Amino acid sequence: MSPAGKKFDYAPAPESRAILDLKPSYGLFIDGQFVDTLDGRTFKTVSPASEEVLAEITEAGQADVDRAVAAARKAYDKVWSKLPARERGKYLFRIARILQERARELAVLESLDNGKPIRESRDVDIPLVAAWFFHYAGWADKLVARPLGVAAQVIPWNFPLLMLAWKIAPALACGNTVVLKPAETTPLTALLFAEICQQADLPPGVVNIVTGAGDTGRALVEHPGIDKVAFTGSTDVGKMIARSTAGSRKKVTLELGGKAANIVFDDAPVDQAVEGIVNGIFFNQGHVCCAGSRLLVQESVHDEVIRKLKRRLTTVRVGDPMDKNTDLGAINSAAQLDRIREMSGIAEEEGAERWSPPCELPSRGFWFPPTVFTGVAQTHRIAQEEVFGPVLSVLTFRTPQEAVAKANNTPYGLSAGVWTDKGSRILWMADQLRAGVVWANTFNKFDPTSPFGGYKESGYGREGGRHGLEPYVTLGDVQ
Numbered sequence: 001m002s003p004a005g006k007k008f009d010y011a012p013a014p015e016s017r018a019i020l021d022l023k024p025s026y027g028l029f030i031d032g033q034f035v036d037t038l039d040g041r042t043f044k045t046v047s048p049a050s051e052e053v054l055a056e057i058t059e060a061g062q063a064d065v066d067r068a069v070a071a072a073r074k075a076y077d078k079v080w081s082k083l084p085a086r087e088r089g090k091y092l093f094r095i096a097r098i099l100q101e102r103a104r105e106l107a108v109l110e111s112l113d114n115g116k117p118i119r120e121s122r123d124v125d126i127p128l129v130a131a132w133f134f135h136y137a138g139w140a141d142k143l144v145a146r147p148l149g150v151a152a153q154v155i156p157w158n159f160p161l162l163m164l165a166w167k168i169a170p171a172l173a174c175g176n177t178v179v180l181k182p183a184e185t186t187p188l189t190a191l192l193f194a195e196i197c198q199q200a201d202l203p204p205g206v207v208n209i210v211t212g213a214g215d216t217g218r219a220l221v222e223h224p225g226i227d228k229v230a231f232t233g234s235t236d237v238g239k240m241i242a243r244s245t246a247g248s249r250k251k252v253t254l255e256l257g258g259k260a261a262n263i264v265f266d267d268a269p270v271d272q273a274v275e276g277i278v279n280g281i282f283f284n285q286g287h288v289c290c291a292g293s294r295l296l297v298q299e300s301v302h303d304e305v306i307r308k309l310k311r312r313l314t315t316v317r318v319g320d321p322m323d324k325n326t327d328l329g330a331i332n333s334a335a336q337l338d339r340i341r342e343m344s345g346i347a348e349e350e351g352a353e354r355w356s357p358p359c360e361l362p363s364r365g366f367w368f369p370p371t372v373f374t375g376v377a378q379t380h381r382i383a384q385e386e387v388f389g390p391v392l393s394v395l396t397f398r399t400p401q402e403a404v405a406k407a408n409n410t411p412y413g414l415s416a417g418v419w420t421d422k423g424s425r426i427l428w429m430a431d432q433l434r435a436g437v438v439w440a441n442t443f444n445k446f447d448p449t450s451p452f453g454g455y456k457e458s459g460y461g462r463e464g465g466r467h468g469l470e471p472y473v474t475l476g477d478v479q
C-alpha cells in the first residue's frame with residue numbers, strides 16, 4: 001500500500017501486434033495454394049476482447065470440401081504415401097523448427113483471435129505446438145504400420161493451434177494426408193499454419209485447411225472420400241458424428257467434453273492445492289475440456305481452503321489478453337458468454353452460493369469474472385454439466401470412498417486431480433477414478449509423450465504419445 005492507502009498497480013505491459021501481417025480476407029488452403037471459394041460465403045472473425053473485426057474468412061461449401069478431399073487424395077496416392085518415412089519426418093522437423101522461429105507471431109495471433117492471455121499462448125500453447133511436431137517427427141521413420149489415407153479433422157476454439165498440432169502431427173507422421181477445419185471463431189492461426197506449410201515446401205495437398213462452421217464440418221466428416229475422422233469438440237456434435245459415420249469404414253476418434261473433479265484431501269499442502277485449484281479452473285478462462293471444474297474438498301479443511309482460495313482470487317488480473325500481466329482473458333464468443341451466464345443463473349436458482357472477487361471488466365468485448373459456487377449439491381446442474389468458463393463448483397466429502405463415488409458421478413470421464421501427501425492414496429484413487437488422465441498434486445499438465453483422452457461421454461481414442469499413432473494406422477491391408 002502507498003502512504004495514501006492506495007494499492008500499487010502494475011503498469012500496463014502490452015505485447016505489440018506489429019509483428020503480424022494480418023490480411024483483410026483469407027481464402028481456403030487447398031492443394032498448397034490459397035484459393036477462392038467455389039460455392040461458399042464469407043464471415044468475419046473478431047477479437048473477443050474488443051469485438052474488433054480482424055479479417056473476413058471463407059465459409060467453405062460442399063464443392064470446396066470436395067476439392068479439398070480430392071487434393072488430399074491425390075497427394076496421398078502420388079506423393080506422401082510413396083515418400084520414404086524418414087523424408088516425411090524431415091518435413092515435420094522443418095515445420096517444428098519454423099513454428100519455433102515464428103513463435104511470437106503465432107502467440108500474438110492466437111491471443112488476438114481467441115482472447116487468451118498472451119502469457120499462456122506464449123508460454124504454454126505455442127511451445128506445446130512445436131513439441132508435438134518434434135515428437136511425431138521422431139516417430140515417422142520408426143513405424144511398421146500402414147497409413148489409412150485421407151483424414152478429416154475438425155477442431156474447437158479453445159486451443160486452436162494446439163488442437164491442430166494434436167491432429168496434424170500424428171496424421172502426417174503416419175503417412176496420411178489431411179483436410180482440417182478450424183473452429184469458426186478462431187481460424188487465423190490455422191491459416192498462418194498453412195503459410196508455414198508453404199514455407200516448409202510441404203508437397204501440395206498434404207495439408208488442406210477449409211474454414212467454416214458446423215455445415216462445413218458436417219460436409220467434411222460425412223464425405224465419402226475420407227478414411228478417418230478425428231473430432232475434438234462438444235459431446236452433442238460428437239454423438240452426431242458417431243451416428244453419421246456408423247456403418248461406414250471410416251475410423252473415428254472423438255475427444256469430447258469433461259467435468260473433472262479436483263479432489264483435495266485434508267493432508268494436502270493447502271497453499272499448493274489452492275494454486276492447483278486456480279490453475280485447474282481459471283487457466284484459459286476455464287475453456288478447457290479437462291478443467292478442474294468440480295472442486296471436491298474434504299469437509300475438515302473446507303473452510304480453510306475456501307478462505308485461502310478467495311484471498312488468492314482477489315489477486316487474479318482480468319483484462320486485455322495482450323497485456324503480459326493478465327491472468328484471465330476474454331470469453332471466446334458472445335454465444336459462450338451467454339452459456340456461462342445461463343449456467344451461473346441456474347446454479348443460483350438451484351441454491352448454490354455465488355462469489356466473485358471485486359473486479360472491473362472492460363466495457364467492450366466478452367467478459368466474465370472468476371466465479372466460485374459453494375454449497376453445490378450432486379444434483380445441481382452446475383455439478384453435472386460442462387460450463388466451459390471460469391466457474392468453479394465446490395462440493396465436500398468425508399472419506400476417500402465418498403470422494404471416488406462423487407468424482408465418478410458424471411456422464412464424463414476425461415480427467416481428475418488428487419491432492420494428498422500420501423502416495424498410496426494417490427495410487428488407489430488413480431485406480432478408482434474413471435478418468436483418462438489423473439494428475440497427482442498438479443493439474444493441467446500436457447506432454448506430447450503422454451496419451452490424453454476420455455471415458456464415457458468424453459469420447460474414445462487417445463491423442464499424444466505412442467497411443468496417439470494408433471488412430472492413424474492400420475496393421476492390416478487398407479481396403
Ligand code: NAD
Binds near residue numbers: 212232238386
Ligand atoms: P463444437 O462441438 O460446437 O464445435 C467443435 C467443432 O466442430 C467446430 O469446428 C465446429 O464448427 C464443428 N462442428 C459443429 N457442428 C458440427 C457438425 N454437425 N459436424 C461436424 N463438425 C461440426 O464445440 P466447441 O464449442 O467449439 O468446443 C467446445 C467443446 O470442445 C467442449 O465441449 C470441450 O469440452 C470440447 N473439447 C474437448 C477436448 C478434448 O480433447 N476432449 C479438447 C478441447 C475441447
